[in-house]
């Protein structure tokens with residue numbers, strides 16, 4: 001039994017353990033996860049790690065000694081299958097039970113899978129953990145053509161890396177534009193143009209019918225209009241399904257994720273949830289209950305829980321931020337653009353250095369900055385202040401954003 005049992009040893013889980021010790025928590029802590037590795041960073045999986053530019057040791061969240069020095073018990077290769085909130089214990093897939101005083105649920109979620117024929121063929125990959133990417137890397141030498149299904153950040157990042165590795169890459173997106181869920185049209189169209197300029201065959205508004213096969217291995221993708229595209233590797237980047245079944249079965253409120261309050265408490269006693277799997281009220285979404293899939297959110301919610309458990313509770317109100325690297329383009333976003341009613345372009349898209357400022361009812365709610373770290377850094381204060389600024393002024397890239405805040 002542990003005073004604090006953390007389930008899920010990814011970004012949120014690891015940070016919860018780190019923050020608890022930083023804040024002086026002296027009880028027992030266990031960090032349990034279903035992967036065999038020490039906690040590691042996920043963003044490089046579709047960037048430097050896939051590219052072969054960073055070895056695994058360099059994406060560890062902390063070195064092995066860190067955890068033992070702080071008396072954080074690592075319990076790898078274990079999957080929690082059920083939670084008993086009354087007895088305060090969990091059961092793992094091998095039948096063992098582990099008691100807890102407080103449970104922190106930080107399980108993220110596996111990639112959503114296609115439902116069509118061929119979704120489980122050899123050569124079809126989701127991108128969530130190291131094992132997924134190692135399987136891809138092992139297959140790559142024999143692959144010439146790759147088909148990426150889903151034009152979100154992970155799919156586009158993988159497309160950029162694989163293009164640089166000399167593969168012929170096709171990206172298939174069902175929506176009329178890439179990044180439709182997370183960005184405005186200007187940004188979507190910019191990235192579409194960039195990928196095409198790098199030789200990617202990028203198709204929007206297309207429906208995947210099935211994966212074609214020979215002897216159990218993928219050979220391509222058939223579209224609803226009958227087109228067949230060849231590719232022996234198919235990468236599926238169409239979102240995640242939050243891994244919350246054991247909590248919901250135990251009676252926790254939720255659905256798409258487990259519902260938490262501003263202190264990351266689930267509806268079950270002594271059970272918190274953080275990161276990708278936590279549907280939380282977010283001040284930057286007008287208090288709406290949302291899930292965010294970002295390192296920022298996982299880390300900051302981990303800190304929220306650590307504060308509660310060390311007697312200094314503070315409602316979660318961290319500014320959302322995110323990044324994506326594709327080719328030589330460094331995108332940095334701050335705030336949440338969902339529901340914007342105006343998008344203002346700062347700078348010239350053709351220079352490949354620009355920002356898009358999103359407004360809602362006249363207030364700045366978010367920025368997407370491409371190779372424009374200065375705007376990203378200075379724009380944060382505008383988002384925090386929900387600043388009301390004349391769009392014509394915002395559009396003047398010669399005026400620094402920090403000079404616009406009265």
Ligand code: FAD
Nearest residue numbers: 008010011012034042043080107108275276293294295298
């Ligand atoms: P995770 O880090 O996924 O950790 C959850 C852990 O729990 C996993 O190890 C999982 O296997 C384990 N687990 C699940 N169920 C159980 C169970 N029942 N029992 C035991 N263990 C379990 N975010 C950014 O901000 N910037 C980026 O550039 C970026 N790029 C990304 C690229 C890729 C390829 C991916 C996959 C994600 C990227 N993200 C990025 C998102 C970011 O990695 C996630 O938001 C973050 O990892 C969420 O942390 P988490 O703790 O909620 O979940």
